Amino acid sequence: xxxxxxxxxxxxxxxxxxxxxxxxxxxxxxxxxxxxxxxxxxxxxxxxxxxxxxxxxxxxxxxxxxxxxxxxxxxxxxxxxxxxxxxxxxxxxxxxxxxxxxxxxxxxxxxxxxxxxxxxxxxxxxxxxxxxxxxxxxxxxxxxxxxxxxxxxxxxxxxxxxxxxxxxxxxxxxxxxxxxxxxxxxxxxxxxxxxxxxxxxxxxxxx
Amino acid sequence: xxxxxxxxxxxxxxxxxxxxxxxxxxxxxxxxxxxxxxxxxxxxxxxxxxxxxxxxxxxxxxxxxxxxxxxxxxxxxxxxxxxxxxxxxxxxxxxxxxxxxxxxxxxxxxxxxxxxxxxxxxxxxxxxxxxxxxxxxxxxxxxxxxxxxxxxxxxxxxxxxxxxxxxxxxxxxxxxxxxxxxxxxxxxxxxxxxxxxxxx
Numbered sequence: 001x002x003x004x005x006x007x008x009x010x011x012x013x014x015x016x017x018x019x020x021x022x023x024x025x026x027x028x029x030x031x032x033x034x035x036x037x038x039x040x041x042x043x044x045x046x047x048x049x050x051x052x053x054x055x056x057x058x059x060x061x062x063x064x065x066x067x068x069x070x071x072x073x074x075x076x077x078x079x080x081x082x083x084x085x086x087x088x089x090x091x092x093x094x095x096x097x098x099x100x101x102x103x104x105x106x107x108x109x110x111x112x113x114x115x116x117x118x119x120x121x122x123x124x125x126x127x128x129x130x131x132x133x134x135x136x137x138x139x140x141x142x143x144x145x146x147x148x149x150x151x152x153x154x155x156x157x158x159x160x161x162x163x164x165x166x167x168x169x170x171x172x173x174x175x176x177x178x179x180x181x182x183x184x185x186x187x188x189x190x191x192x193x194x195x196x197x198x199x200x201x202x203x204x205x206x207x
Numbered sequence: 208x209x210x211x212x213x214x215x216x217x218x219x220x221x222x223x224x225x226x227x228x229x230x231x232x233x234x235x236x237x238x239x240x241x242x243x244x245x246x247x248x249x250x251x252x253x254x255x256x257x258x259x260x261x262x263x264x265x266x267x268x269x270x271x272x273x274x275x276x277x278x279x280x281x282x283x284x285x286x287x288x289x290x291x292x293x294x295x296x297x298x299x300x301x302x303x304x305x306x307x308x309x310x311x312x313x314x315x316x317x318x319x320x321x322x323x324x325x326x327x328x329x330x331x332x333x334x335x336x337x338x339x340x341x342x343x344x345x346x347x348x349x350x351x352x353x354x355x356x357x358x359x360x361x362x363x364x365x366x367x368x369x370x371x372x373x374x375x376x377x378x379x380x381x382x383x384x385x386x387x388x389x390x391x392x393x394x395x396x397x398x399x400x401x402x403x404x405x406x407x
Contacts, residue, residue, distance in 0.1 A: 148259050
């Protein structure tokens with residue numbers, strides 16, 4: 001059975017991977033931009049963050065389902081939904097990271113003549129990078145989970161195997177879908193950890 | 208038709224929460240008392256949270272069949288990490304001076320644990336429980352696929368039959384539950400902190 005379904009499984013794994021990578025990328029970029037904006041308007045942030053948090057409690061199923069009704073059965077539906085969900089973990093961490101940069105460092109930067117843009121690029125973002133990557137890590141792991149739901153609107157991915165397995169009571173299918181999904185989440189998390197260690201300036205590494 | 212799903216959902220979440228709290232505390236305390244196993248304990252529970260919920264539930268279903276029990280086990284495993292980690296960290300962050308004072312008074316280790324360290328670590332532990340609980344409300348949605356019922360059923364039916372009312376009802380209920388639980392627990396969490404640390 002494994003041999004017969006191997007190509008389809010491979011396809012599902014790649015589709016799943018594609019959804020995750022694209023959505024997390026879009027979500028992260030948007031999140032960092034938003035975080036930078038919010039860090040300049042801290043008062044707005046106090047209201048916006050809880051609202052976004054509430055947004056996150058809407059299960060992925062719902063968002064995908066609603067979009068599906070309006071946009072139809074296309075890959076874009078999944079990507080849009082997943083990207084939106086990928087934003088929040090990164091946004092929270094990026095915002096916290098930027099806002100908690102040591103004020104002394106910012107003053108030092110201003111002291112040597114940095115304008116706000118350079119300050120951002122050379123001081124705040126590098127210091128916040130650690131938090132941002134942690135956020136991306138969380139986002140990626142959640143997105144692997146949510147992408148499973150993509151199969152619900154027929155867009156493929158590992159959810160396909162899990163759903164078919166559950167609905168037709170074929171245990172092998174469930175396993176064939178679950179294990180790659182689990183491995184993908186663990187694998188991506190591990191990779192991001194490695195990247196994080198590499199990107200942290202040697203002086204800040206705590207290990 | 209709808210109320211029964213809400214109660215089912217609440218039942219699943221509460222049962223999972225119960226086990227999460229009990230086992231979370233146990234493992235957190237173990238991790239704190241035995242530094243050597245800390246890395247492994249955290250690693251294992253991090254693993255459970257990394258594996259997609261549906262995958263865990265699916266695998267559990269293969270092993271144990273489809274029933275509410277399976278869902279409760281899955282939910283518990285998935286949400287143990289916040290409680291375990293916060294318990295461990297909370298205990299670790301109790302001021303060393305206080306721990307020394309307790310030892311100096313002649314307290315045996317267990318007494319010190321229960322009468323001094325745990326009460327002081329409680330705010331952080333409570334925060335972990337809050338995160339766990341709110342997450343379970345959302346994760347329990349997937350429970351229905353594995354025979355647990357709950358609001359996931361309402362949502363799934365709604366999407367399948369393009370019944371917007373269902374979707375809206377289900378979503379709003381879930382959001383309401385999450386917001387209420389989060390707000391209530393945040394309020395108490397704030398009360399647990401000493402007066403000079405209270406914030407939001």
